[in-house]
Amino acid sequence: MMDYTDLSKKLSMSTDSKIVMIVMDGLGGCEREPGGKTELEAARTPHLDALAAGGVTGLSDPIAPGFTPGSGPAHLSLFGYDPVKYEIGRGALAAAGIGFERQAGDVAARGNFCTLDADGLVTDRRAGRIPTEKCAELTPLIDGMEFDGVKVFVRPVKDYRFVIVFRGQGLGGNCADSDPQQTGRPPLEVTGADPASQKTAAVANAFIAEARRRLAGLEPANGVLTRGYDVFPDMPHMQEIYKLNPACIAVYPDYKGVSRLIGMKVYEQGQDTIAQEFDILEQAFADHDFFFVHIKKTDSYGEDGNFDGKAHVIEELDAQIPRLLALKPDVIVVTGDHSTPALLKSHSWHPLPLLIHSNFCRRDAVAEFSERACAAGGLGRIPHVSIMPLAMANALKMRKFGA
């Protein structure tokens, strides 16, 4: 959990070498039953195993042993940012994810369309899971309000979800959710923990009341719930820290959001399958020197408790590795942002298997990419924030420190 960004900024240099970092979301697993295999061990991964054999391996902690991260902190630490110092709220992440152009001091929150009954009680927190097109029709109805000199922007995200951005002077982001998390209850009043956040809360409550008036009769989407308020953080960019020209290839908005916040060019189109993500990688390969390739479904299956589904996604990624090798990147990093064992159906604290492949990695004896094999690897157990310095070093993009 140390912050190496200042040191990296001082020592990094631009060269022609290229780094590809493949992040399988929620990669780390647990054995299905005592004595059994983890998802990664169960998957047939000849190409990843060959990369491990030709590279150096280890285990990596998103934050520190025992701490389970959300997706935001887990990714920030992969890119070398101390995840406790650079905390990003879910609202800011969502707004960045859809490419909303922020200004300094903006406060963002996530919104849901919901269904309210005649008494104002929530009967469906997701408004019948209305589709994205319906969401995009409804958000203009509640966009563009202004209260007390604070502008309120509303933009659709996916399904019943939207983002709200509050723009004005002296706004704080320390506000409580209005989402009661249960049906049969009224939405909660938004409250602020300090004067600046109380100002935001007052505007948020006015917005919520006016949205309800404008949505009246439009069942199932006749109300809004809000959560995850936060000021947009001001993050140093990867260009500045690492002198890289970085690219993000990801399917889900949140990962694009984190990437945008730290300066990556985000590729937007034609990336629904892992193979399509590798199409983009091939097409964009000449234009960047750092690629973050994000594989989402390992996590989704882990959250569902679908052990075999998760193992299958790992195999699907493995099958694309020859295409990666054909591009001859100088450094290949393969790991996950956090563990999501099917056993737990949730993010967990377990460290991630990590492999770094380069001509200069000092190979170890590990010839299998798995949690247990990597525990014996030459990298030992390191924090995520050490991965970028190692990738940069293996790409010969780091000067020595001191004389």
Next chain:
Amino acid sequence: MMDYTDLSKKLSMSTDSKIVMIVMDGLGGCEREPGGKTELEAARTPHLDALAAGGVTGLSDPIAPGFTPGSGPAHLSLFGYDPVKYEIGRGALAAAGIGFERQAGDVAARGNFCTLDADGLVTDRRAGRIPTEKCAELTPLIDGMEFDGVKVFVRPVKDYRFVIVFRGQGLGGNCADSDPQQTGRPPLEVTGADPASQKTAAVANAFIAEARRRLAGLEPANGVLTRGYDVFPDMPHMQEIYKLNPACIAVYPDYKGVSRLIGMKVYEQGQDTIAQEFDILEQAFADHDFFFVHIKKTDSYGEDGNFDGKAHVIEELDAQIPRLLALKPDVIVVTGDHSTPALLKSHSWHPLPLLIHSNFCRRDAVAEFSERACAAGGLGRIPHVSIMPLAMANALKMRKFGA
């Protein structure tokens, strides 16, 4: 050596799951001769080996590689407290150990009864090792003095040892010992390193002089030596950090002292043998969700250079493990506070073997609880302060950090 208490405080939650942490004092050892076994390797430990096989293992550093801790810091770090930030003086530890009710600003020190000759030179630093009962007869003679508005409390501990607590305004704890550490010399004047500590030192010197007058003729206990001055530290409690209801089962006062300082309920009676400590564990099991079980004699034998004695105590503990398993705790942690190799006859810097056993620990391939086997474990090498976050995580008592 990082301080994870703030992060733990933010993420911890109370649940029904139970954690038992078994600490064998001075557990870590060295091989008796090159090519030989360590104390733990020499001991027959079928139950600990089975726990290792069903759990995850690693090596743990009390402070950081190369640093040898005292008992206070070694235990504090086991409970997740940065041992450098939360330094506890030996006097405060001893006073807490006997359950002395501190007040904010109190300064504590350890005292010995000693023997002085006619010239005031120390002839025996331990007054012929008078028994505890004699000590308890003598301390009232020198208790209850007051100098300059500072009250001086004296309480017996064990054998020739007592504690002194100074209570008054503006006292400092940065005072030098009066114990000259050798016979044939006079006791040293107590000095203070800053004005507040000089005030304490003046009172301490007045106390020592008056104690000598009152003890005159009571050979062998006709004088006092003092050491380990310190203000009582104000420690956050485990209740606050981890939302636990913690219990301490230990035989020696110092370990009870550390436990009391951080909020544990200390069980006081009927715990002379390891089996009796497990009796208490069984009796109290329903009433707490965290148990610290301290085994002292591994350290005592290590300090004596008694390799076989130490190995035997480990076997004695091993024989009690079935009783622990019968209680079905959710998480079992077994480790030591620091190493005390019989080879060195003292505390040492060597990392400790560590095992964590739970349903969610991600088992490794290690099937033996020993220093060398654990070096290949799935936990890698971690600092002691990571053990509590890991134990909490395995007990599913920690929320995730960030969105």
